[in-house]
Amino acid sequence: MNRKTFIKQLSVVGCAVPFLQNSPFLKHASEDDFYKKVVEANAKELARLTLALSQPIKQLRRSLGFDLANLSAGYVEPTSRYFRQPEVLGMMEKIMSFLEKEQKPDGTLDFGNLSSPPDTAFIIDPLCAAARIIKNEPSLQSIFGQLQRFIQKACGQLTVGGVHTPNHRWVVSAALAKANSLFPNPAYVNRMNEWLSEVVFQDKDGVYLERSVTYAEVVNRSLIFMAHYGGKTQLLEKVKKNLTWLYYCMEPNGDMVTVQSRRQDAFMLRLITEFYVHYRYMAIQQNDPLFGAMVQFIETMPNFQETVEKDLLYYMLENPLLKKTPTNGSLPLVYEKKFDGISLLRKRKNSESLYLFAGADWPIQVASGRSTNPNFFAYRKGQAILKHIRLSTSFFSTGYFRGKGIEKTAKGYRIGQTIEAPYYQPLPNKYKKADGDYQLSQSTDGRFWNKMDFEHRPVSNVQTLKTEIVYEEKDQKQLLHLIVNGPEGVRVVVELCFHEQGELARCVPSSANPTDHFLPEGYGQFKAGNDTITFGPGVKKHESIRGLEGELYSTHFGTLRTNGRYVFLTSICPFQHTLEIY
Known part of the structure; x- marks a missing residue:
């Protein structure tokens, strides 16, 4: 599913989610029953892919990596009706052929951003999952070889290529950690360590640099991968703090507060469903009852099967830890939390909730990377x-x-x-120019620009x-x-x-x-x-x-x-x- 479709669906389901009000203690379904649902959800996704991939692939998109991972999971899962079915093999070959055709000589792909190392890193994640799932499947060794060549060629660029945003550092590092666990290469580890030496920033409440729900998902996923596949287990403490903060940013129906974001989601609807796998992993790995309760709550959301459950089989086959049943727990439904680093107050009393926000970045400038809501x-x-x-x-x-x-x-x-809005006096004599051509500058109150050399002008009539x-x-x-x-x-x-x-x-x-x-x-x-x-x-x-x-x-x-x-x-x-x- 592409980003635009996902966002459109979120806007529809945002108000339809059941409220968690008077039953904060949640209990999980049995492991076997849940796994059966996961296998069936994957089968439904493969049925959709069968129809979609009956047509030529016309556009490069990240979702092709997830499509391949889902096809791999359905093909190797003995209880799936797609187990070792030839049509699944054909679809996998089709995707890999297309990806090989689109890969540039330097190993990168064009995802809007041209020859982009970080955007290429995003697709390496599910491709590594597919490779791990099919590694020991005899009938898929040809595709495994294609995956190995593709991943290694891409990672050659990830060891030297640059990034744009804070989260890109950790996406690239996570891709290298996953690739190294499959195809060991010291260069992958060295580059991951070099990026990590910059330190993953997090304030005392667990908020990352971009203050974004969308990119919290990206960072948490990346840190979990580096911990699990790269041995950087100390990063899980950051994930735990962020997931706890995210709970307090969740509305009773699963919508997320995004007002504080420095990225494009500041005015968008996001849902807690995006964090399901993170909560499940951390609930199991750290035996955390709050995260276990979050897992159960997310499973009750009406878009769970469509946006989450359909991908779970490949996650579970890639990392069997996720098959385990998380611990039970309860969610606090009455609280008042003030997050000083982003100047956000959150209050909730069962089905009532509110926020008070005063954390924009000053001066106010319209640009990605600044909070202006x-x-x-x-x-x-x-x-x-x-x-x-x-x-x-x-x-x-x-x-x-x-x-x-x-x-x-x-x-x-x-x-x-x-x-304060001032008016400006004549320039002192020492700043006057014979040609009258003064520096293009911003007014001292930041409202506008003109060739007036505002910096050196006295002000008056300040309102x-x-x-x-x-x-x-x-x-x-x-x-x-x-x-x-x-x-x-x-x-x-x-x-x-x-x-x-x-x-x-x-x-x-x-x-x-x-x-x-x-x-x-x-x-x-x-x-x-x-x-x-x-x-x-x-x-x-x-x-x-x-x-x-x-x-x-x-x-x-x-x-x-x-x-x-x-x-x-x-x-x-x-x-x-x-x-x-x-």
């Missing part, structure tokens, strides 16, 4: 989902509020931001906007005390975005766009299934709700608008308002 609050109550709250003002087109850290208060938490948001829970209500102080007349907009699956009540549709709503007064409601979120009181002092992103985005005709049902509270500076959510 303006969502500062989100709340869930069963199936009713308030996806995010944002706050924006008309103050010099600076756009959305983004807090700078979370401060604990006597009753709750405080986040805030102060923005200031101070925003403070204080969160507390009182009488089973979530309270947000919103305070915006700045020049009189600055417009303020509080943006609430609810999930597409649900209905708004007591709100007034905008005349400009029926998907936008105002709450002039009183309390609005959002209903989904049997659950209702009530919010208010409302306020409406203007209808200026466009261009909320600010000049940084509007200059490039960009938007941060997401799917959902929008409600806006609007006012004017100075602004003080307490928003109740329950």
Whole structure:
């Protein structure tokens, strides 16, 4: 399955996952029964591949490696209806012939990125799995030989080639560890050790550099492979810390909090199902009851068979440890956790959960690798989902509020931001140029660029906007005390975005766009299934709700608008308002 298809399916299943509420203690199915389900899931996947591979392979994609691993597993598993079936052999030969044709002389492949060592490393993982599975199968020795040549040629480049991102270092290292366990080569070990000498960063809460759920999966998988196949067992402690943090980033239905990410998933839906194999491995390897409970919970999710179970046979045949039954355990359903390194607060009480976020990277710049998400609050109550709250003002087109850290208060938490927007005086004489051609530079407040040599200009008429948001829970209500102080007349907009699956009540549709709503007064409601979120009181002092992103985005005709049902509270500076959510 390609990435776009997987993401599309996640958006469909995200709200349909059963909630884990009053039964935190989970118990596993018997080992034999579960393995039978795994074999059957693989057979269904092979039936799909039989149809798909009846046509010519037209495009190089990473999934071909997983297809080969799944075909290998079905072919060698005695209880499978595809055991040693000639059509499976034919499909394996077809994939290997295509991969050999696509492999470049230096051993790399083109996966969007051209001649990419790290992207090539991604496919080496399942190809090594396939090689390990068929290594002792007499009828597959020709394909094993093809795999060996392909893997060794690719790894020749992985021992010298470069990377782009933090996680690429560990993907390449993991591929070399797996290849070395099959085809020993000191160069593979040396390169892995060289990358590891840079150290896998992790903050005290277990968060990796990219702060991403998507790439946490990549890093955890890579560290597990290096531990299991490369002897780097000390890396498992990092995996354990990260998987624990990920649990507290999981919503009751299995959706993941991604607001803190420095990568593209900051605005995407991700599911805990992606971490199933990690939790299973660590639950068994370390006899961890929390991870064992996570394994059982993920198995209840409606997309489990389609996105996870179909690949499990090859994982289990590659690493028989995964066949064992994880220990039973329970999941904490009531907690309050503050993650200081990323300024993220997580709270949960059974089917209710929320986050408060103030951990964007400053200065705000639109670039992969920087955290810029303006969502500062989100709340869930069963199936009713308030996806995010944002706050924006008309103050010099600076756009959305983004807090700078979370401060604990006597009753709750405080986040805030102060923005200064100056005007610029003439340059001192010593910086003036005869031709008037001054340095192209960024304004001192970071809002724009011009050939004005801003660095050397005195400033004056400095305007200031101070925003403070204080969160507390009182009488089973979530309270947000919103305070915006700045020049009189600055417009303020509080943006609430609810999930597409649900209905708004007591709100007034905008005349400009029926998907936008105002709450002039009183309390609005959002209903989904049997659950209702009530919010208010409302306020409406203007209808200026466009261009909320600010000049940084509007200059490039960009938007941060997401799917959902929008409600806006609007006012004017100075602004003080307490928003109740329950």
